[in-house]
Amino acid sequence: MDGLARLTGPWGEQLRGVELVVEEVPPDPATEVRGVPPDEDVPLGRTEPATRRRGARLVLYRRPIEARARSVRSRADLIDEVVVWLVADLLGLSPDEVDPDTP
Numbered sequence: 001m002d003g004l005a006r007l008t009g010p011w012g013e014q015l016r017g018v019e020l021v022v023e024e025v026p027p028d029p030a031t032e033v034r035g036v037p038p039d040e041d042v043p044l045g046r047t048e049p050a051t052r053r054r055g056a057r058l059v060l061y062r063r064p065i066e067a068r069a070r071s072v073r074s075r076a077d078l079i080d081e082v083v084v085w086l087v088a089d090l091l092g093l094s095p096d097e098v099d100p101d102t103p
Contacts, residue, residue, distance in 0.1 A: 011098065014091055017055035020083075026061050044068070044082045047090045058086040 026043050042064045048057040060082060069075035084102040088095045095102045 011087060011091070015087065017050070018090070019055055019057045021057050021059045022062050023059055024061070025063050044078070045086050047086050049090075056090055058083065058090065060086075 026046070043061065044064050045058065045060045048059060050056040060079065065075060065078055065082065069078050081102055084095050084099045087093075088098045091098065
């Protein structure tokens with residue numbers, strides 16, 4: 001999972017203190033958590049803004065990512081893509097602004 005490490009070069013200052021977390025599945029849809037990508041029925045991750053008690057978090061959902069990826073390589077690519085989407089969401093940018101090479 002090189003996505004976040006690769007982005008800390010150009011976005012290091014903005015990502016300082018951001019934690020990357022992996023959860024098994026998204027929360028119950030009734031909790032109204034905005035996930036990414038926004039056009040998917042099952043989100044692959046979400047952002048959590050910083051609070052007084054902790055820094056911002058990027059959360060990846062392991063099972064939906066594994067279900068969508070067909071191979072180890074495609075899973076790694078998907079994880080990198082989701083990390084770019086999450087960083088873009090966190091920073092209020094488009095994924096293209098964060099990483100122009102993201103599909």
